[in-house]
Amino acid sequence: MPKKRILHGRIVLKDDIISGYLEVENGKITGISLAKPAISTETEFFDYGSQYIFPGFIDAHVHSFSNPDEGFEATSIGAAVGGVTTFVDMPYDRPHPIDNAAQFNQKAAKIAGHSVVDIALWGTIPKVDGVSEIPGLVKAGAAAFKMSTFETDPFRFPKISDVDIYNSLALLKHSKIITAFHSENNEMIVELIRRLKEADKVYPRAHMMSRPIIVETTAVQRLCEIAKWTGGKLHIVHVSAPETVDIIEAYRQQGVDVTCETCYQYLLLDVHDLERMGPRAKMNPPLREPETVSGLWQRLAAGKINYITSDHVPWPAEAKQKGDQNIFLAPSGLPGIELLVLAMFDAGVATGKLSPQVFAQLLATNVAARFGFKNKGQIVLGKDADFAIIDPSQTTTITDAGLHTRTDAITPLAGKTLAGQVTATWLRGRPIYQRGQVVAPMDYGEFVPGAEFGNQLAPGGDGLVFEA
Template sequence: MNAYHLVVRGRIVLETGVMEGELGINDGVIQTISPTQHLLKGVQVLDFGRSYVFPGLIDAHVHCYTNPEEGFRSNTAAAAVGGITTILDMPYDSPDPITNVERFEAKVQLLEKESLVDVALWASIAKGGAEQIKPLAEAGAIAFKLSTFEADPYRFPRIPDDEVIKAMIFTREVGMVIAFHAENGELIESLIAEYINQGLVAPRAHMETRPPVSESVEVLKLMEFAYWTGAKLHIVHVSHPRTLELIQWFQQQGVQVTAETCYPYVLMDVNDLERLGPKAKMNPPLRERSDVDRMWNYVKAGAFNLISSDHVPWDLSRKEAGKDNIFSAAPGLPGLEIMASLIFDYGVARGHLTPVQFANLFSHHPAQLFQIAAKGKIAPGYDADLTVIDPYAEWEIDERQFQTKARITPFHGQKVQGKVIHTIIRGCTVYDGKQIVQQPGFGKFVAGSAVKGKTRSDFVSR
């Protein structure tokens, strides 16, 4: 038998269960899965013993350029250390959002020079820009993200309802997902003005001015639009169980709607916001402890399609701007480097999730949802993207050691069981447990798979 380029041994996490076996890899692709160890011969052999070998983890919600001081180099280094082999980068870049083909193609060129992991790119539209969806899809966008809340009139605008419906029709025609940041600006802005007028600017005010109804009412509207247009709708960063329950109700009616939550919404609550202030501020906000418990129960039950980081690496100054007024702090947390270990610790290490459920949330389901070919599972013919986690390793999160320039996290000092000890992309080690061993530009662009040949029609008849 000829030797494989690489043989990987360990507790292999397949779709059907965990197998103590080995993988034979050639030219960056999985060729063979053996249920017997020490059977395959390899030019290089990596034996991970009792550690889990997961299919490469996918983070579907990353903001590499929201903070222009960061970028692909630092953020994808963080991804590699965190066991993330593919990221889906959001389009709300500073200074210019990704709303046309020229900017999209320039970003592709940038990632191919600077990325350390594989990268797919979200696209968005400007107000009145729904006609850009087809050309952006053909340029390789993985999906489209819009907002019902105006975080910034240029970079992150609220798209009016008539444009939302047009966008849903266009994304349906190209066979792609359309996702939304779903919050109601009228409710939120009114409450914030009222709180500021009364001098109520302590951290908890951030949650109270973005109540659960400000999320659920927008999700309801979007799902009704999806019912009539036939769009593939995805709701990002679900923060409250009521929202998930409404999503389940529409799923039962046949609406193509999927849901993601982010790691903070199942690990922290509003008490952490009160304790840590701006360090724990994100949009939507952290919720009550009872809501978090219900969210975690839904994760265990498989109700969420995936968990993401919503990684935003703000520097300390942008957070400290809100030390006396929570509304002045930038919203968002880093997560690429620590998310997988934190969820492994809280889920797999404590017996709340099986390794297969963990792989579903971070590999299988994201790849299926976003139609990412040859990624998301360990199977012959798939890319040899592998994330190795030692389930027995205990370590402490230290924000001072982060790969990003923004060294800040509410999880600083937390002890964790389960550590990423190796990250492999296309059969090559990128992170060896101690350091990054590849150079910027190793990461490749992952193009979307737009469906072509459909013609535009009006609302789907029911």
């Protein structure tokens, strides 16, 4: 008989926080109560006192294979340490992106034996004739599709044409599957970088100057138009400016199915951090002016940003150093999966800007809902018993050397002491991390299939065909 476990603490429910008890059995939540349930010899009891019991957090934006030697194991350990019980891994793997069903199945098979948390996977499409790969990827269990309007790499991370974007959204419109975009205006960025380099402006701030807000707004507006005319499901990743959120909101008002996320770095850091720290604080889109950051917080407080992710991509310090004299030579991205939850807890919950319930929505519930992960994201009866236990009375100091993903990575949060500490993480009914140790085996994490796993895609219209 599998053991029954009972947890006591401040349980964060959808609209309420209760000091109560959770019963879990066979990996599921089987009881939520104010009164203490009977505890027998068959029951294991975990008393978390006045600590918060949150639903297990979900990081929807993680790159485990964007640099060659990270991989699922290290990422999953970072996740468990940081209170993340499920992550959704991006498709831009080296050397080959996840742009067909065979690649997808190979990657999904790598999860078994190599993760302590649950993992869902993004798919993408090739630059040329890519739309035909979508049905196979949906059937194989892709959680969603990621595409880009900016060409990071012509093979691995290509710019997709408006025609293929239109046809993809049209094809997927009757499914539950969203299509998400890295949305930056390719033509503008290429020209701005050329001019800045020509003028020998290669200092850290030049990275922001090469990607002004108009680069994001023009790309997003175009995608919203395509979503509007196809009726497709659009999501915009790593929104960095309030102006972008306002465009998305205006299209929502017209009934367009569009959501967005921002990342912790756009809420916690600004361009002065980029100036001070250089490559360590370089990512795409770039850090922006302090007034832009406060505008993003306003939109977050107004409920116009659906969730928060990390865009985790930890580069070794050595790679980042290439940009010390010329910011354009540094790789973009930063570690995040183990920092996301506490960084936002410190800036949001501890300051009183976000209630614990809203925090749970932004980092778990809304993510599960948008992807259609029906067993995840909320503390309700019948869902997976995934929890993050946070002690608000303790603190956590961030250092480069203390990172669990890549230990040679560097974070712009190094040296900061954050309010709160993740004291335990639970996945499907058992602790996977407690008292500073990972306590589940590497074969515990499972593949979380997309909402249309196994399904044949229903036709979504004729794509880009106009009547003569």
